[in-house]
Amino acid sequence: MSTVPLIPDTAPFSxxxxxxxxxxxxxxxxxxxxxxxxxxxxxxxSAALTPLTILFGSQTGTAEGLAKKAAxxxxxxxxxxxxxxxxxxxxxxxxxxxxxxxxxSTYGDxxxxxxAKSLHTALASASGTALSSLRFSVCALGDTNYTQFCKxxxxxxxxxxxxxxxxxxxxxxxxxxxxxxxxxxxxTTLTALGTGSAPAESKIENQKSKIPDSDPEPTYSKKNPYPxxxxxxRNLNAPGSGKQVHHIEFDLANSGLAYEAGDxxxxxxxxxxxxxxxxxxxxxxxxxxAVPAPDGSTVPLRRALTEFYxxxxxxxELLARCAIPTTVSxxxxxxxxxxxxxxxxDVLLQSKSENPHSKIPTPTELVWLLxxxxxxxxxxxxxxxxxxxxxxxxxxxxxxxxxGRPRKxxxxxxxxxxxxxxxxxxxxxxHSNKAFRPPASGDTPMIMVGPGTGIAPxxxxxxxxxATGAKGKNWLFxxxxxxxxxxxxxxxxxxxxxxxxxxxxxxxxxRDQAEKIYVQQRMLEAAAELYAWLEQGAHFxxxxxxxxxAKDVDLALHQVIERAGGKTPEQAAAYVQQxxxxxxxxxxxY
Ligand SMILES: Cc1cc2nc3c(=O)[nH]c(=O)nc-3n(C[C@H](O)[C@H](O)[C@H](O)COP(=O)(O)OP(=O)(O)OC[C@H]3O[C@@H](n4cnc5c(N)ncnc54)[C@H](O)[C@@H]3O)c2cc1C
Ligand SMILES: Cc1cc2nc3c(=O)[nH]c(=O)nc-3n(C[C@H](O)[C@H](O)[C@H](O)COP(=O)(O)O)c2cc1C
Numbered sequence: 378m379s380t381v382p383l384i385p386d387t388a389p390f391s392x393x394x395x396x397x398x399x400x401x402x403x404x405x406x407x408x409x410x411x412x413x414x415x416x417x418x419x420x421x422x423s424a425a426l427t428p429l430t431i432l433f434g435s436q437t438g439t440a441e442g443l444a445k446k447a448a449x450x451x452x453x454x455x456x457x458x459x460x461x462x463x464x465x466x467x468x469x470x471x472x473x474x475x476x477x478x479x480x481x482s483t484y485g486d487x488x489x490x491x492x493a494k495s496l497h498t499a500l501a502s503a504s505g506t507a508l509s510s511l512r513f514s515v516c517a518l519g520d521t522n523y524t525q526f527c528k529x530x531x532x533x534x535x536x537x538x539x540x541x542x543x544x545x546x547x548x549x550x551x552x553x554x555x556x557x558x559x560x561x562x563x564x565t566t567l568t569a570l571g572t573g574s575a576p577a578e579s580k581i582e583n584q585k586s587k588i589p590d591s592d593p594e595p596t597y598s599k600k601n602p603y604p605x606x607x608x609x610x611r612n613l614n615a616p617g618s619g620k621q622v623h624h625i626e627f628d629l630a631n632s633g634l635a636y637e638a639g640d641x642x643x644x645x646x647x648x649x650x651x652x653x654x655x656x657x658x659x660x661x662x663x664x665x666x667a668v669p670a671p672d673g674s675t676v677p678l679r680r681a682l683t684e685f686y687x688x689x690x691x692x693x694e695l696l697a698r699c700a701i702p703t704t705v706s707x708x709x710x711x712x713x714x715x716x717x718x719x720x721x722x723d724v725l726l727q728s729k730s731e732n733p734h735s736k737i738p739t740p741t742e743l744v745w746l747l748x749x750x751x752x753x754x755x756x757x758x759x760x761x762x763x764x765x766x767x768x769x770x771x772x773x774x775x776x777x778x779x780x781g782r783p784r785k786x787x788x789x790x791x792x793x794x795x796x797x798x799x800x801x802x803x804x805x806x807x808h809s810n811k812a813f814r815p816p817a818s819g820d821t822p823m824i825m826v827g828p829g830t831g832i833a834p835x836x837x838x839x840x841x842x843x844a845t846g847a848k849g850k851n852w853l854f855x856x857x858x859x860x861x862x863x864x865x866x867x868x869x870x871x872x873x874x875x876x877x878x879x880x881x882x883x884x885x886x887x888r889d890q891a892e893k894i895y896v897q898q899r900m901l902e903a904a905a906e907l908y909a910w911l912e913q914g915a916h917f918x919x920x921x922x923x924x925x926x927a928k929d930v931d932l933a934l935h936q937v938i939e940r941a942g943g944k945t946p947e948q949a950a951a952y953v954q955q956x957x958x959x960x961x962x963x964x965x966x967y
Pocket of ligand 2: 380434436486
């Protein structure tokens with residue numbers, strides 16, 4: 378057993394710095410040969426640390442951020458914590474662990490995030506008691522708007538238990554409003570793991586140990602957003618288009634807010650005043666009624682419904698209170714079937730028409746039955762190297778009709794219709810996504826598939842490459858409905874081609890000819906060259922629609938490798954797996 382030194386409480390560091398340094402030393406000592414024991418002498422060795430691996434599976438960085446937060450907290454509590462991406466472990470490595478926290482989100486229709494797929498598959502098919510010396514707990518991230526709420530976390534919890542591991546605390550399923558549940562789970566779990574745990578052991582051969590990185594806590598966050606001035610909101614589509622995509626610019630000068638190409642921006646929206654007015658009318662209220670805000674303060678009902686509460690998909694609790702029949706999913710008490718009323722206002726109206734004698738909720742009762750209004754994420758379409766003091770987005774306005782009523786997306790129409798450039802300040806924060814970055818080397822070729830608003834991060838990547846003088850080749854696949862109305866950033870792309878930054882641009886406009894053509898067809902048409910770029914080390918990126926496009930593009934990538942590389946489907950799958958493992962295939966899909 379090797380003892381890991383602790384920074385004494387009297388050392389001139391803040392609690393956070395001390396926690397980080399303790400984690401750092403734990404990481405160093407967990408990998409250091411025993412002969413290096415003299416390294417311990419400068420600091421008095423006073424306590425042994427409990428080894429803890431914090432395993433995350435994340436698509437857009439939330440679980441990764443929480444894993445780092447957990448590591449910092451664990452560092453303060455005498456754990457030697459290492460943060461590890463699920464993509465970097467397997468069943469055998471897991472079997473050698475003692476204590477594991479799993480923090481994992483769910484994507485697609487109940488699927489694991491890309492980086493968690495191979496471990497998920499391996500655990501699903503494993504049997505026996507390979508993990509009988511492992512103690513674990515799972516924090517599942519999800520969104521109750523999805524039917525398969527927290528499915529991936531539920532799977533991991535089940536798989537680990539099935540393979541003989543000991544669950545130290547029950548799984549926690551977190552909705553988008555995860556902070557409180559996450560903190561409580563972490564606190565209880567670290568306490569449970571700390572009880573009777575084995576002291577830290579030297580893991581000389583262990584090459585995977587990752588030390589919680591030293592990212593400082595950002596000044597502005599989801600809880601404390603920066604009020605950014607909206608500078609521009611411009612429709613990128615020409616008249617006659619069936620779409621409305623806005624180019625948005627915010628002023629960040631002197632904000633201290635830092636981002637990188639590949640990050641997303643969290644935007645705090647307001648509900649539409651007309652929608653709020655409909656809810657007030659259904660309640661029979663004038664909006665002046667005092668109600669609790671989520672922070673416990675008292676605010677007028679109109680403000681609460683505009684700024685703080687979600688008027689979209691109703692909670693199961695509201696449906697129950699208004700006696701609207703629902704079928705409740707096995708996974709979550711607050712998930713309802715798609716047949717449920719679409720929006721909160723529909724519940725109130727339906728309740729009034731179907732049960733004229735039932736009592737409509739009071740204003741305070743109503744807000745207790747609503748979820749908090751959540752920020753929306755948007756892939757950043759600017760580069761800090763090229764667009765100093767600004768951040769840009771590319772936002773598609775969501776509008777549709779449902780049950781005979783026109784509906785609009787909260788945040789996209791807030792930005793497109795209601796926010797006033799030059800006047801409105803909007804709460805924003807940077808949502809870091811380290812898994813989606815331009816290649817570290819400017820010489821590495823990039824292939825980017827970004828139809829529709831999926832072009833956003835690639836505008837940022839290309840701006841980054843131009844500004845940093847990167848010499849690598851760049852190939853963009855873009856698609857939309859019609860070239861005449863929907864060719865987003867056409868002039869900018871032409872200028873990038875002209876200047877040699879954009880090497881190849883393949884477009885697919887689905888409605889410009891009799892048969893529908895999409896980006897995946899263009900990939901197949903260019904199979905030989907695409908494969909040659911991959912063989913030259915190109916990174917392959919996809920951004921945009923998750924439900925269909927990303928799946929079709931993934932299939933096309935496999936077909937390109939089969940056809941141009943002369944490989945069997947199994948060999949092509951292995952090739953794609955290698956691209957993922959080498960972080961050369963990254964997706965930002967929603
Ligand atoms: C990492 C990430 C990056 C993103 N980047 C971008 C980006 O660059 N650009 C961009 O435009 N968006 C992007 N999004 C999506 C964005 O976050 C929002 O989800 C989107 O703008 C819709 O939000 P909203 O508030 O306008 O709509 P909401 O009020 O959230 O309404 C959307 C909901 O309405 C319902 N709905 C929509 N259409 C229909 C229909 N036809 N019938 C029935 N119900 C329907 C669905 O339940 C849908 O979930 C990204 C998302 C993520 C997670
Ligand atoms: C395209 C998409 C699909 C999603 N599918 C699900 C789902 O099926 N079930 C669920 O509970 N959450 C789903 N979510 C919500 C995410 O799990 C949730 O936002 C989570 O906090 C993201 O964590 P991450 O950033 O670490 O990936 C989905 C989110 C997106 C953008």
